[in-house]
Amino acid sequence: MKIVDKGVLDASFMDFSTPSEFARSALYYCPQFGHFYCKQGYDIQREYLELYLLMYICSGTMTIEVNGKSVTAGSNQIVLIDCYQKHRYYCNGDTEFLWFHFNGSSCASYVKYLINQNGMVYVGEDFWRLKQVFLRIISEAQSNVGNEHRISLYVNQILCRMADSKQQVSAMNDLLLPALEHIRTKYTHPISLDDLADLCSISKPHLIRCFKKYLNCTPHEYLLSYRLKQSKQMLIGSQNTVEQIAELCGFNSASHFTRAFRGATGITPSEFRRLQF
Template sequence: MSTARFEVISSKSDTFEPELRYITHSRYDNEWLSAVHSHSVAEMLYILEGEGEIVVAGKHREISPGDFIIIPPHLMHTEVSSIAKPLEYYCLGISDISIKYEKDDFDPVIALGNSSQNILDLIRSIYREMQKKQKAYELMAKSYFYNLFSILIRRHVIDIKMDEEKVIRSNIADVKSYIDEHYAESFSLNSLADIAALSKFHLIRQFKNALGVSPMDYIQTKRVNEAKKLLSGTELSISDIAEAVGFSSGSYFTQRFRLVTGMTPMGFRSRYAAEDEHGLL
């Protein structure tokens, strides 16, 4: 018997895990609003029918059936359709990737060559799975999606040889800065993931790798630290301080405060006042 064995070697530092966040099928009609906008994720468009323009970072590019378009995250853009030949296209929103953008020579329209039909078939398969939602549809959609990405990479349509670790670190820093500035507001993992252009799973993992705690634990600790300043520097009531730093109730504030500091807010205030009185601070 002859056996050929191939091992898959995985390295966390080299992990490339793009994630499909959404797929849409759009067709021009009278309610079409060509407003300039941006997304926290990259977008890929496949033009099915019609004619028009894609406007990316103020640059206009004519588009027609068969064109494949890549738009980097956070880049202002819009689609403008011909009225006589309305645009129709698929759009995929993809997180956990970065697209190299050179302002002077960036062209969002990518030549697919003889891969065009294969790419379209895969996009249609993804859309069909997401639309019908049959058993294991998410797994099937993901398999088609990874197949599509593999073709794009092998055909050199996209280049993943970029400093993705640097991009992720920068995005995590953006999330931390946002929390530090808006700690008293309501948060969701979805909103923080949008800021980082990552999935919720990858946000939690990368945030913990960078700071040693999850995003939600960081938020709670930040709120407790801000509360300590108010407890020691003001005469605000416990409930007022809880509200000021973003806790939903005084009891939950007390619970989190004790978890972080080992004492209640009132106990902390009393201890601070006693140490201040005796000149220990």
């Protein structure tokens, strides 16, 4: 279709799809998508759009402004915009990019998480590989018999890769590896927030912020989860009593262990032990 937006060159294309009710309720779906070649003057400003936007910058640069924050993306970088917020994006010169609007049942939480963690622009040494995933999404969405499940899978693949950027993993290891290793080797003993903060050479508030940023939980929640994981292995793979397992996994008492286990799983340790896996 002919594109009337200012600054969009003739080689560009844009198309639309109509997702099924099932896709709207259970999958990621892409109702609008395209491949644009633009020159300076391409400038989109919106107050609000009930969709999210992913762009892969093939060449050139794109500047994005959302809620007073401004960032610029370049070649082989990915842009994520929450279009529910007031936003603007524009080219600074000749720019080629792939794009699609998307939504789905888990989008709001996932997009909020990604932007809070990493912002709107994503960089990765191997992000050039994701260009092919963008092209697959556009091809499937364009097809008269496009596979909605495959589109959802491809969108999820992009989001997962953005969440698991090498920069993110490296930063987490640099900051938290001493604490994580201490929990792994000493989970059977009492572990305090002071212990973990001292090992990482940071303050307790900063430690908590880092756990929330990189692991989406507090240090206490991570320690509890690790202890419960070990307890499940023992419940299924040993003849130890619940009391013995509670002690071996660092819980103060069997009753504390049972309360924590039920809170996390909805069943008691004894009920878990009787399950058939």
